[in-house]
Amino acid sequence: MACPPPFTVDTNRTNCYSPVRLLSHTQATALLKDPREKGHMTSILRCPVCGEALARTAHSYHCSNKHTFDIARQGYANFHLVNRKNSREPGDSQEMIESRRRFLDLGLYNRVSDGINGTVASLLHDAGQGGALSLLDAGCGEGFYLKRLKGSLADGRADRGPIDFYGVDVSKAAVRKATQRDRTMNWFVASIIDLPFMTSSLDVILNIFSPADFTEFSRILGRNGRLVIASPGPRHLNGLREVIYPVAREHARSEKAEQAGGHFSLITASRITYQLALDDRSKIMDLLAMTPYFWNIGLDTRSKVEALDRLALDVDVDIRVFGKKEGSI
Numbered sequence: 001m002a003c004p005p006p007f008t009v010d011t012n013r014t015n016c017y018s019p020v021r022l023l024s025h026t027q028a029t030a031l032l033k034d035p036r037e038k039g040h041m042t043s044i045l046r047c048p049v050c051g052e053a054l055a056r057t058a059h060s061y062h063c064s065n066k067h068t069f070d071i072a073r074q075g076y077a078n079f080h081l082v083n084r085k086n087s088r089e090p091g092d093s094q095e096m097i098e099s100r101r102r103f104l105d106l107g108l109y110n111r112v113s114d115g116i117n118g119t120v121a122s123l124l125h126d127a128g129q130g131g132a133l134s135l136l137d138a139g140c141g142e143g144f145y146l147k148r149l150k151g152s153l154a155d156g157r158a159d160r161g162p163i164d165f166y167g168v169d170v171s172k173a174a175v176r177k178a179t180q181r182d183r184t185m186n187w188f189v190a191s192i193i194d195l196p197f198m199t200s201s202l203d204v205i206l207n208i209f210s211p212a213d214f215t216e217f218s219r220i221l222g223r224n225g226r227l228v229i230a231s232p233g234p235r236h237l238n239g240l241r242e243v244i245y246p247v248a249r250e251h252a253r254s255e256k257a258e259q260a261g262g263h264f265s266l267i268t269a270s271r272i273t274y275q276l277a278l279d280d281r282s283k284i285m286d287l288l289a290m291t292p293y294f295w296n297i298g299l300d301t302r303s304k305v306e307a308l309d310r311l312a313l314d315v316d317v318d319i320r321v322f323g324k325k326e327g328s329i
């Protein structure tokens with residue numbers, strides 16, 4: 001059954017969820033791109049030290065004040081300043097990233113990724129006539145979602161302007177891994193609280209299961225840009241959660257939407273739900289390492305999860321599209 005964008009399909013029941021639609025599809029897309037907005041910009045990248053524009057050479061980025069950031073041989077640049085780090089290796093560890101890569105490459109979250117791709121494709125449907133579009137995945141992890149998004153957008157955009165893809169994560173291990181997915185995209189180590197982009201320079205920001213800084217997102221998003229947030233729905237990972245918590249608790253559903261509300265207004269909301277059956281201990285442990293529970297549970301609980309050799313669980317993901325409120329930066 002075909003669902004009109006940005007509706008997403010409940011792949012289990014093959015029906016369309018009815019998203020909150022505060023604007024029509026045409027209104028939402030028409031709002032996206034103001035071709036005048038970035039016309040004057042030579043670079044959308046901003047020096048994290050002094051705030052001047054960054055230019056790129058073959059091996060580095062540099063600003064007019066001679067602050068220079070080398071491009072690592074893997075193809076990423078590190079804009080996370082040492083004096084702004086709150087730990088030596090912030091973000092997800094190498095072990096968590098390896099687990100995430102193995103699990104996501106099984107294809108078990110492809111439906112989530114397809115839902116995000118459909119949402120973004122519908123936003124960009126008529127956009128891009130006014131020059132290249134800029135799209136950032138803030139908290140991109142090991143690059144699974146951005147790589148799949150690029151592939152899916154490439155299919156329908158032959159006659160429209162190019163899209164510049166940016167992936168940012170505070171974890172160096174994550175960004176290194178992401179470069180393996182696609183060397184042609186721009187991968188940076190940076191924190192979401194201090195993003196290396198000029199004010200109003202992005203057309204779309206994605207934020208998928210990652211921390212968010214709505215003040216910073218509002219600063220870098222263009223006036224007519226869109227913020228797309230994918231976050232756990234109320235039943236997400238039920239099955240695993242029941243093993244971890246004897247009395248299963250629901251996710252605080254609207255937390256992120258409420259936090260966004262200071263700077264952003266909700267435009268559309270949709271939801272992807274389906275069930276997964278994991279039939280192997282290593283898949284279960286890889287999934288655990290992708291979740292916040294990995295940090296929070298004690299050894300006893302970890303052993304309980306480790307003892308499982310099969311697990312049925314729900315995937316339940318909210319995908320929300322926001323626009324900037326009038327008067328936000």
Ligand SMILES: C[S@@+](CC[C@H](N)C(=O)[O-])C[C@H]1O[C@@H](n2cnc3c(N)ncnc32)[C@H](O)[C@@H]1O
Nearest residue numbers: 091092139140141169170171191192208209210
């Ligand atoms: C649950 S993972 C999600 C990764 C990816 N979006 C995905 O779904 O596969 C959260 C990610 O946020 C990153 N992260 C945590 N704090 C961050 C920060 N302050 N700035 C940027 N990324 C951060 C972690 O390193 C990790 O890669």
Ligand SMILES: [Zn+2]
Nearest residue numbers: 047050063067
């Ligand atoms: Zn500088």
